[in-house]
Amino acid sequence: MTPGTFSWISPQQSTVSTSCSTGIDDMKKRLKSIKTFRIISQVLFFGVFVFIFVRSLDPFSIITNPFLRLDPLIFLTHLSFQLKIILPVVGVLILTFIMGRFFCGWVCPLGAVIEGLDLLLRPLRKLKPFKRGSDFLKRWLLNTPPSWFILGAVIVTLFFTPPILQFFHPNVWIIRMFSLSASGITFTGFLFLCSAISRRLWCKYICPLGALYGIAAKCSLFKLSITKCSECKRCDTCPMEAADYSAHHINSHQCILCFDYEYRCPVEGFQFKIRSTTGPLPDESRRRFLKAGVVVAAGLVLGTVFSFFDKTVKTRLLRPPGVVNEPMFIERCLRCFQCVESCPNKIIKITGLEGGLSNLFTPHLEFQEYGCDYNCQVCQLVCPNFAIPMQSLQEKQLTKIGLASIDESLCLVYAEDTNCLVCEEFCPIPQKAIKFVEKKKAVNGEIIVLKYPVVYSTLCIGCGICEAVCPVMSKAIKVFKV
Amino acid sequence: MKRRDFLKAVFSTAFYFAVRKVLPYQQSDFYDVGVVRGNDYEKAVSEAIKLVGGINKYVKPGDIVVVKPNIAWNSSPELKANTDPVIVRAIVHLCFQALASKVYVFDRACNNPKLTYVTSGIAEAAQSAGAKVLYVNNVSGKLYRKISIKDAAFLKETTVNNLILESDVFINAPVAKHHSSAGLTIGMKNLMGITGDNRSHWHRQLHESISDINIGVKSHLTVVDATNIMFKNGPTGGRTEYLKRLDTVIASSNVASADAETAGLFGIEPRKIKYIKQAYEKGIGKIEGYSRKVFTI
Numbered sequence: 001m002t003p004g005t006f007s008w009i010s011p012q013q014s015t016v017s018t019s020c021s022t023g024i025d026d027m028k029k030r031l032k033s034i035k036t037f038r039i040i041s042q043v044l045f046f047g048v049f050v051f052i053f054v055r056s057l058d059p060f061s062i063i064t065n066p067f068l069r070l071d072p073l074i075f076l077t078h079l080s081f082q083l084k085i086i087l088p089v090v091g092v093l094i095l096t097f098i099m100g101r102f103f104c105g106w107v108c109p110l111g112a113v114i115e116g117l118d119l120l121l122r123p124l125r126k127l128k129p130f131k132r133g134s135d136f137l138k139r140w141l142l143n144t145p146p147s148w149f150i151l152g153a154v155i156v157t158l159f160f161t162p163p164i165l166q167f168f169h170p171n172v173w174i175i176r177m178f179s180l181s182a183s184g185i186t187f188t189g190f191l192f193l194c195s196a197i198s199r200r201l202w203c204k205y206i207c208p209l210g211a212l213y214g215i216a217a218k219c220s221l222f223k224l225s226i227t228k229c230s231e232c233k234r235c236d237t238c239p240m241e242a243a244d245y246s247a248h249h250i251n252s253h254q255c256i257l258c259f260d261y262e263y264r265c266p267v268e269g270f271q272f273k274i275r276s277t278t279g280p281l282p283d284e285s286r287r288r289f290l291k292a293g294v295v296v297a298a299g300l301v302l303g304t305v306f307s308f309f310d311k312t313v314k315t316r317l318l319r320p321p322g323v324v325n326e327p328m329f330i331e332r333c334l335r336c337f338q339c340v341e342s343c344p345n346k347i348i349k350i351t352g353l354e355g356g357l358s359n360l361f362t363p364h365l366e367f368q369e370y371g372c373d374y375n376c377q378v379c380q381l382v383c384p385n386f387a388i389p390m391q392s393l394q395e396k397q398l399t400k401i402g403l404a405s406i407d408e409s410l411c412l413v414y415a416e417d418t419n420c421l422v423c424e425e426f427c428p429i430p431q432k433a434i435k436f437v438e439k440k441k442a443v444n445g446e447i448i449v450l451k452y453p454v455v456y457s458t459l460c461i462g463c464g465i466c467e468a469v470c471p472v473m474s475k476a477i478k479v480f481k482v
Numbered sequence: 483m484k485r486r487d488f489l490k491a492v493f494s495t496a497f498y499f500a501v502r503k504v505l506p507y508q509q510s511d512f513y514d515v516g517v518v519r520g521n522d523y524e525k526a527v528s529e530a531i532k533l534v535g536g537i538n539k540y541v542k543p544g545d546i547v548v549v550k551p552n553i554a555w556n557s558s559p560e561l562k563a564n565t566d567p568v569i570v571r572a573i574v575h576l577c578f579q580a581l582a583s584k585v586y587v588f589d590r591a592c593n594n595p596k597l598t599y600v601t602s603g604i605a606e607a608a609q610s611a612g613a614k615v616l617y618v619n620n621v622s623g624k625l626y627r628k629i630s631i632k633d634a635a636f637l638k639e640t641t642v643n644n645l646i647l648e649s650d651v652f653i654n655a656p657v658a659k660h661h662s663s664a665g666l667t668i669g670m671k672n673l674m675g676i677t678g679d680n681r682s683h684w685h686r687q688l689h690e691s692i693s694d695i696n697i698g699v700k701s702h703l704t705v706v707d708a709t710n711i712m713f714k715n716g717p718t719g720g721r722t723e724y725l726k727r728l729d730t731v732i733a734s735s736n737v738a739s740a741d742a743e744t745a746g747l748f749g750i751e752p753r754k755i756k757y758i759k760q761a762y763e764k765g766i767g768k769i770e771g772y773s774r775k776v777f778t779i
């Protein structure tokens with residue numbers, strides 16, 4: 001395309017959109033452009049995410065969120081050598097080593113949301129305070145983005161709990177946003193603010209997953225480079241600010257392959273090709289890379305220092321079925337709220353700050369309305385990181401969540417001499433973990449047979465169904481952690 | 483033929499049909515309770531209903547029918563904690579054969595409704611037969627209406643599903659199970675699923691509640707699934723060794739008679755079960771001395 005076509009405006013086009021100065025030929029060309037494919041890919045993967053999220057609200061869906069399974073950062077911080085985790089991670093890493101940070105621009109559902117917000121809040125970014133904020137961030141953070149620091153600190157979570165990964169992982173946050181939890185809504189507000197300041201602010205400065213992909217992208221096979229330049233500065237719109245226009249260099253650790261530059265460059269100087277080994281690395285970039293390395297190291301050190309102060313708060317929280325090893329659970333749980341959304345009975349609740357920092361946002365069970373269904377193991381099947389261990393149904397039916405115990409001062413039979421026995425009726429254990437003892441008792445001058453419920457601790461798995469159905473308001477039978 | 487003979491013949495025929503119309507079931511050999519044994523449950527259901535008058539006696543063309551099976555527990559059909567899906571399907575089929583306009587199938591499950599409906603196999607069976615399956619998820623005021631029951635011993639007022647109150651025919655399709663606090667759970671106890679109350683509170687006086695709700699709401703036809711009765715650790719069960727295979731289907735127009743007959747299968751005298759005894763005392767139905775026919779296919 002020649003620059004001349006830019007100025008040519010067809011009469012029909014101008015009535016529809018005045019700001020866009022593109023011709024019909026140009027539109028056709030644009031439709032075939034890589035950027036169009038990228039946007040289709042983003043929409044598609046975002047659709048996949050939404051589909052899986054909506055499906056996970058259905059009790060019969062057992063699809064795990066794939067975005068949390070093919071995640072090298074989660075693998076790196078938990079080192080779980082299970083085929084279901086390793087295979088997708090290796091696949092994504094191989095692709096990254098070939099193409100660079102394609103995940104951020106083409107796949108990441110949060111990236112799609114951020115890009116949508118960027119488009120929406122475009123007018124806000126022109127306002128003075130936001131522009132100043134953007135300039136400030138660019139000046140101080142671009143060379144050494146904090147995401148490197150976060151990455152370093154996050155990787156250290158391998159050695160200690162609580163994982164700080166939960167505060168920075170994009171795919172965890174997007175599930176929280178969709179589940180409309182308080183933390184998710186706060187985060188959405190934060191994203192709005194980010195978009196008002198600068199495009200892809202989260203991806204540029206904060207996202208540790210992006211930083212990890214960035215490191216891999218540094219040695220990727222294909223790279224985007226500037227071969228010719230007419231110094232027209234038309235391409236100066238990189239959302240990641242990856243391009244260093246003065247040095248005609250593109251920082252591959254920041255480049256997310258968005259192809260926004262397409263058709264802007266009058267000399268078609270951008271080329272995406274196998275990197276040349278002969279090309280000299282600018283000094284500036286090398287220095288910057290070393291700086292970044294120092295930042296990662298600083299993060300690692302800080303994480304280690306924090307790990308010495310780590311005190312796991314001991315709680316009596318009831319965990320989802322199958323969780324036997326509590327410290328292991330705390331370590332592996334991504335706090336992604338997937339089990340909370342998937343539970344058909346909605347008994348999995350999110351722990352707030354009352355459980356201490358290490359239990360923040362972890363799932364626990366509350367049996368106010370429903371118990372844990374005897375024949376259901378959806379939470380085990382959807383857990384992306386196997387924090388809730390995957391068991392066979394037979395195994396799950398034998399694993400203890402807790403133990404039910406009867407408060408005799410509240411129970412209708414013990415306290416009010418009224419036959420009730422709802423808990424026994426609902427007990428799903430085939431042999432009945434709650435049995436009854438018949439005793440005769442004189443009540444108001446009349447001898448009646450009372451059936452006293454008794455919990456057999458060897459059989460009870462603490463599913464909480466008895467607690468849910470107990471007619472006493474404050475629940476005469478309750479499940480406690482053993 | 484003489485004219486007089488002709489007229490005689492015409493009038494007597496007309497008279498015969500008039501009598502049939504006015505007193506349709508006088509001469510027929512129908513029984514209070516029909517018991518049918520056989521492997522083919524679908525056939526057993528239709529034969530049992532035939533013994534108590536045939537489906538056409540209950541379902542008239544254009545009627546709206548509610549079939550209320552026992553869909554209480556999230557457990558698979560072979561554990562028999564819920565009504566057999568084959569039996570539910572057979573009943574729905576019969577209703578449509580009798581030209582019912584709509585058939586609803588629902589229950590208020592004790593476990594998660596969606597899981598329960600699907601695991602029990604009833605959702606699929608009923609839908610395949612053309613019935614509408616309703617997931618009673620939350621007990622909202624829209625779905626339930628308050629009724630007051632006269633001469634109730636405990637349950638003066640309760641809420642009952644609107645569809646049941648508005649339907650033309652209400653078919654009760656329970657499964658016969660052991661029940662620790664009620665003794666047995668068959669047809670009368672199955673009506674606990676039509677209420678919107680907190681059923682846990684009914685357990686304070688369970689027997690009275692069961693007989694009261696049966697005074698308040700009458701089922702037109704009761705078809706008991708006694709193909710595999712659960713004689714132990716009911717009503718949830720959970721193991722096949724708690725089941726006894728009887729391959730029996732019991733139909734009755736009266737819920738108390740059906741329950742009394744089914745109690746006999748467990749070897750329990752109907753009078754020993756308090757709510758069945760109360761049903762007799764309150765005049766819900768005969769629990770002995772009813773006409774019955776046992777039939778094996």
